[in-house]
Amino acid sequence: MLFDDPDFQETIASVLVPVAVAGAYTYKVPPGQSVVPGTIVKVPLGPREVIGAVWDIEPDAAINPKKLKTISHVYDKTPPLDDDLRRFVDWVANWTLGAPGMVLRMVLRSEEALEPEAPVPGVRRIEGAEPDRLTPARGRVLATMEDGFAWTKSGLAHAAGVSASVIDGLLQQDVLETVLMPAAPPPPKPQLDYAQKPLTPAQQAAADGLTACFGKGGAVALIDGVTGSGKTEVYFEAIAEALRRGKQALVLLPEIALTEQFLRRFEQRFGVYPAEWHSQITVKNRSRVWRGVASGDVRVVIGARSSLFLPFKELGLIIVDEEHDAAFKQDDRVPYSARDMAVVRGHLSGFPVVLASATPSVESIVNAEVGRYKLFELPERASGAALPDLMAIDMRQDGPERGRWLAPGLVHGIAGTFAEGGQSLLFLNRRGYAPLTLCRTCGHRFQCAHCSAWLVEHRFQKKLVCHHCGHQEPVPKACPSCQSVDSLVACGPGVERIAEEVTELFPQARVLVLSSDIAGGPDRLKREMKIVEEGGADIVIGTQLVAKGHNFPLMKLVGVVDADLGLAHGDPRAAEKTFQLLAQVTGRAGRVTGGGKGFLQTYNADHPVIKALLSSDKKAFYQAEIEARRAAGLPPFGRLAAVIVSGPDRGYAEGFSRALARAAPPDQAVTLLGPAEAALAMVRGRYRFRLLAMAPRQYDLQAYLRHWLSIGPKPTKGLRLQVDIDPQHFL
Numbered sequence: 001m002l003f004d005d006p007d008f009q010e011t012i013a014s015v016l017v018p019v020a021v022a023g024a025y026t027y028k029v030p031p032g033q034s035v036v037p038g039t040i041v042k043v044p045l046g047p048r049e050v051i052g053a054v055w056d057i058e059p060d061a062a063i064n065p066k067k068l069k070t071i072s073h074v075y076d077k078t079p080p081l082d083d084d085l086r087r088f089v090d091w092v093a094n095w096t097l098g099a100p101g102m103v104l105r106m107v108l109r110s111e112e113a114l115e116p117e118a119p120v121p122g123v124r125r126i127e128g129a130e131p132d133r134l135t136p137a138r139g140r141v142l143a144t145m146e147d148g149f150a151w152t153k154s155g156l157a158h159a160a161g162v163s164a165s166v167i168d169g170l171l172q173q174d175v176l177e178t179v180l181m182p183a184a185p186p187p188p189k190p191q192l193d194y195a196q197k198p199l200t201p202a203q204q205a206a207a208d209g210l211t212a213c214f215g216k217g218g219a220v221a222l223i224d225g226v227t228g229s230g231k232t233e234v235y236f237e238a239i240a241e242a243l244r245r246g247k248q249a250l251v252l253l254p255e256i257a258l259t260e261q262f263l264r265r266f267e268q269r270f271g272v273y274p275a276e277w278h279s280q281i282t283v284k285n286r287s288r289v290w291r292g293v294a295s296g297d298v299r300v301v302i303g304a305r306s307s308l309f310l311p312f313k314e315l316g317l318i319i320v321d322e323e324h325d326a327a328f329k330q331d332d333r334v335p336y337s338a339r340d341m342a343v344v345r346g347h348l349s350g351f352p353v354v355l356a357s358a359t360p361s362v363e364s365i366v367n368a369e370v371g372r373y374k375l376f377e378l379p380e381r382a383s384g385a386a387l388p389d390l391m392a393i394d395m396r397q398d399g400p401e402r403g404r405w406l407a408p409g410l411v412h413g414i415a416g417t418f419a420e421g422g423q424s425l426l427f428l429n430r431r432g433y434a435p436l437t438l439c440r441t442c443g444h445r446f447q448c449a450h451c452s453a454w455l456v457e458h459r460f461q462k463k464l465v466c467h468h469c470g471h472q473e474p475v476p477k478a479c480p481s482c483q484s485v486d487s488l489v490a491c492g493p494g495v496e497r498i499a500e501e502v503t504e505l506f507p508q509a510r511v512l513v514l515s516s517d518i519a520g521g522p523d524r525l526k527r528e529m530k531i532v533e534e535g536g537a538d539i540v541i542g543t544q545l546v547a548k549g550h551n552f553p554l555m556k557l558v559g560v561v562d563a564d565l566g567l568a569h570g571d572p573r574a575a576e577k578t579f580q581l582l583a584q585v586t587g588r589a590g591r592v593t594g595g596g597k598g599f600l601q602t603y604n605a606d607h608p609v610i611k612a613l614l615s616s617d618k619k620a621f622y623q624a625e626i627e628a629r630r631a632a633g634l635p636p637f638g639r640l641a642a643v644i645v646s647g648p649d650r651g652y653a654e655g656f657s658r659a660l661a662r663a664a665p666p667d668q669a670v671t672l673l674g675p676a677e678a679a680l681a682m683v684r685g686r687y688r689f690r691l692l693a694m695a696p697r698q699y700d701l702q703a704y705l706r707h708w709l710s711i712g713p714k715p716t717k718g719l720r721l722q723v724d725i726d727p728q729h730f731l
């Protein structure tokens with residue numbers, strides 16, 4: 001820069017701001033301040049101020065600096081976002097067709113995190129000073145302070161068992177003085193050799209294989225191990241290796257209800273808890289974790305998908321546990337797959353990424369087959385326990401009587417397990433009491449006013465609830481259509497209804513429902529998971545929450561109430577997802593001691609998914625599924641992108657989607673399907689139409705979409721247009 005030329009004294013920076021625009025805005029850097037790419041700043045944007053990050057320094061921008069606004073604040077206590085993270089943000093934006101600023105928004109979460117936490121006032125003993133009169137209360141205070149450390153006033157009063165006035169008295173007499181203490185000391189570091197379990201030979205081989213992935217660029221490893229094979233113990237050794245190399249590690253889990261058990265296991269291995277990152281932690285803790293990750297004080301994070309965007313100082317490993325889980329896909333704002341983007345982040349920064357599952361995604365299996373991923377298989381349970389014996393109950397022949405949902409064969413199995421003191425788990429992926437409520441007199445069905453979905457009765461709460469928008473209404477006494485009183489009937493079962501049946505059948509058993517919507521929220525759920533783990537329940541009824549990786553050591557029997565749910569679906573991954581879910585849930589049985597049993601209630605005993613589950617022939621199922629995908633050109637052999645148009649006016653949304661389809665540039669490689677009304681045609685008062693673009697694997701579908709959307713009609717009148725690359729949910 002030419003500092004002697006007055007025209008060039010101003011530094012101009014482009015700043016990415018958290019709004020949905022295509023690029024960065026330019027600002028002047030305030031005199032006397034210095035910024036570099038990645039520096040976090042506050043800038044004026046229209047009438048407000050927003051937090052953004054310097055993306056580039058532009059010494060010779062062809063803009064008259066007089067017309068530019070000035071950066072209003074530089075957060076110079078926070079390290080600038082490094083090159084790797086900025087490249088990652090740009091990469092994700094480019095891949096998802098999202099605005100880079102909206103991706104950056106996932107990095108910059110809270111302003112509070114950008115300034116160091118203010119120190120808190122405390123008190124300390126002045127050396128040698130003695131009070132005029134040593135009362136017993138004062139004596140207790142001084143004894144408590146013998147170690148010479150500073151205390152908060154309230155903490156000291158509590159520890160010494162005195163009132164705050166005793167401490168004030170000692171302050172007045174200059175026996176104690178006020179000092180400032182750091183708000184939170186850095187968390188203790190994991191200890192690499194705290195308590196390593198001896199690994200089985202298969203586990204050791206996998207752990208050694210993972211360790212060998214370090215220092216080889218962005219290698220990806222897939223641990224394909226049956227439920228209970230000790231995948232966690234194995235990837236703990238990869239974490240140890242990352243820490244040994246002075247790197248940080250991140251573990252992604254699909255469900256926060258799982259973190260409790262994970263935290264305890266991590267502590268058993270490394271002597272400390274890792275940091276947690278998900279929607280349930282407090283703003284204060286969130287800021288601490290964000291800062292600790294950026295400063296390097298935090299070495300290991302366990303988190304939900306959004307932790308992928310944390311500003312790690314020296315990230316050197318990502319583990320994606322239960323990698324097949326659809327919860328890793330975010331659907332709103334920037335639709336992205338945290339599993340796939342974890343692989344990208346590892347690739348960009350040259351560190352290993354480990355995917356783990358008992359039922360990997362077809363995508364990951366294919367990647368392992370062609371050698372893109374290193375495969376480590378753990379075909380046996382760590383305890384040596386056999387996998388559960390599975391059998392189908394053909395509901396056409398051996399089903400329950402009318403109005404009942406559990407077949408006699410299953411009830412018999414539960415009775416036997418209960419008599420032996422074992423736990424049973426009944427799995428039904430339907431919350432509430434009944435999925436549909438109707439009037440016996442006139443046939444009126446209760447539907448959500450804002451969504452094309454039935455209202456689900458929640459009998460414990462005495463409410464009808466929409467599972468798509470959260471709308472609730474009390475269960476009415478009379479039918480709103482024909483005014484008949486007490487004429488409402490519940491159709492089909494939800495978990496609450498199964499619980500009712502179980503309580504009737506087994507009045508002495510302790511019955512517990514585990515569902516994500518139980519009153520009391522995540523804390524209660526965590527407690528109840530622990531109760532089950534420790535044997536405080538005999539029969540557990542759960543939704544898909546219980547399928548996800550949780551270890552219930554006393555669980556002996558798993559009954560799948562409706563194995564067909566999820567098979568009939570417009571989703572190309574329906575078979576795969578059903579297989580994964582049912583293999584996972586039946587895998588909860590007999591994990592430690594063996595002797596587990598699984599029952600699948602089905603009307604389709606001949607369906608390939610059911611047959612594959614019963615024969616435990618996982619490989620055959622995957623091979624058949626892979627061939628079917630290859631033949632149909634579906635992922636991972638082809639690429640898919642959904643374009644979803646939604647708006648408050650049905651006709652307008654439909655007309656727009658048709659016009660958009662007509663504007664699609666003809667291209668031999670691209671097949672365009674739709675527009676079709678979405679399976680859930682209306683959500684939250686918005687009508688939805690879907691277009692689906694298919695192309696071969698090597699084709700640059702993003703470039704095609706970008707071109708198409710740039711020449712196509714632009715959404716107006718409250719219409720929203722969302723692109724979803726590699727969609728996972730087809731509702």
Ligand code: ADP
Binds near residue numbers: 197198203225229382
């Ligand atoms: P997965 O994640 O593959 O389902 P886990 O890692 O949860 O399996 O292990 C299942 C159970 O086996 C856990 O209770 C775990 O502590 C135990 N376990 C795993 N490996 C070993 C080992 N090498 N020695 C002793 N116990 C083990």
Ligand code: ZN
Binds near residue numbers: 479
């Ligand atoms: Zn009626």
Ligand code: ZN
Binds near residue numbers: 449467469471684
């Ligand atoms: Zn609704």
